Amino acid sequence: MSEDAEFERKRRDQLTSAPGDKPGRAGSDAEQSAAPRIEVTETESGATRIDVADTAAVRPGAPE
Secondary structure (H helix, E strand, C coil), rough: CCCHHHHHCCCCCCCCCCCCCCCCCCCCCCHHHCCCEEEEEECCCCEEEEECCCCCCCCCCCCC
């Protein structure tokens, strides 16, 4: 398993094991809570770019 895949597995396990928010429980939003909120990419020049994911429930900026 790659280091990135292992990190994502551990991240998902941690986020879906919060008290009261169990995957499979009726009404649980654990899977949605574990969804990535940022997208990290690295350009050819080596710069790291961090963007808020389009699927993020909460986004920075002024409320609409």
